[in-house]
Amino acid sequence: MFSGHSRGFPATLVGDWVLLKLPWLCLQDKHFGGVPVRIYLPRVPSAALRPATIFFHGGGWIYCSIDSHDNICRYIARESGFVVMSVGYRLAPEHKYPAAYEDCLNATVQFMRNAELYGVDPARISVCRTDLPRLRAQILIYPGLQAVDLDLPSYQQNRGVPLLLRERAAFFALLYLRGDAQYKQDVLKGSHVPPEMREKYKKWVSPDNIPERFKARGYNPPKTHDIKAEVFKNFERTDEPSLCPLLAEDAVIQQLPETFILTCEYDVLRDDGLLYKKRLEDNGVPVTWCHLEDGFHAIISLHDYCGLRFPSGKRGLDRIVQFIKGL
Numbered sequence: 001m002f003s004g005h006s007r008g009f010p011a012t013l014v015g016d017w018v019l020l021k022l023p024w025l026c027l028q029d030k031h032f033g034g035v036p037v038r039i040y041l042p043r044v045p046s047a048a049l050r051p052a053t054i055f056f057h058g059g060g061w062i063y064c065s066i067d068s069h070d071n072i073c074r075y076i077a078r079e080s081g082f083v084v085m086s087v088g089y090r091l092a093p094e095h096k097y098p099a100a101y102e103d104c105l106n107a108t109v110q111f112m113r114n115a116e117l118y119g120v121d122p123a124r125i126s127v128c129r130t131d132l133p134r135l136r137a138q139i140l141i142y143p144g145l146q147a148v149d150l151d152l153p154s155y156q157q158n159r160g161v162p163l164l165l166r167e168r169a170a171f172f173a174l175l176y177l178r179g180d181a182q183y184k185q186d187v188l189k190g191s192h193v194p195p196e197m198r199e200k201y202k203k204w205v206s207p208d209n210i211p212e213r214f215k216a217r218g219y220n221p222p223k224t225h226d227i228k229a230e231v232f233k234n235f236e237r238t239d240e241p242s243l244c245p246l247l248a249e250d251a252v253i254q255q256l257p258e259t260f261i262l263t264c265e266y267d268v269l270r271d272d273g274l275l276y277k278k279r280l281e282d283n284g285v286p287v288t289w290c291h292l293e294d295g296f297h298a299i300i301s302l303h304d305y306c307g308l309r310f311p312s313g314k315r316g317l318d319r320i321v322q323f324i325k326g327l
Helices: 067-080 099-113 153-157 166-177 184-189 195-201 229-235 270-282 311-325
Strands: 011-014 017-021 025-032 035-042 050-056 083-087 120-128 137-141 258-266 287-296
Touching (some): 025 099, 067 083, 137 311, 153 166
Parallel strands (some): 050 083
């Protein structure tokens, strides 16, 4: 379905997809296995097959769409000269985990199998926000990577910082996992994690693995709360790597491609990114890290939005483009 992104440029309906012609890009709205995607094809001629980036938008699994992140994808395609594919996965709570993951996976696989139809080198495809192996690279933009501990330093320090409050982070995760937020307070207290799971993953999900400079704004070790069996029996899938990549075993982490991670100082998810960075580095995966000291969650989407301009957001977006162009 054509969704109003032409902005005055000519558009042509061809079969089940829309072709939008811009001076610098050609956009195609299609469906891969029933999953809506938007493909951004640079109009600058290329003698060789191009690299490509697959983009999975944010929004806590319940908000946003291809349209909401159209500006970012156009920017990446225009500035890098790469083909970009944005995936419109199903949203919670109507579609619980693993619906979004499966949509992103299926669209990625189909695109990779047909890469040359879009002038793309299948060996030079990177993804934004995923943990799939055997790709050229992965790009993680202030990612949420675990649901074991929502009391890490960044969750405490930024609990009331827009655009992602600590309670909202738990709310989004619960809607995606369960379709409701019934156990939100229990999750915030950590009562959803059985002792054996907490013991197993404390080597990876621990404030001890956060550099001390990130605790300077304050951190109080959380109190021990009673574990509720009736609660954690509803969270048996919390340790699945497709839901919480930070909890993947070393053998899986070691297969991951070169990685770019962007974190923001004023973001509850900051420490998820820091912990994942350490895990990757400990397992020999090359990591490029960009930390926006004055950044907050979703700042890249607001780098130039309705008259608002955040130089830090543009700086982060340009670092992403720089990384992509260097692949």
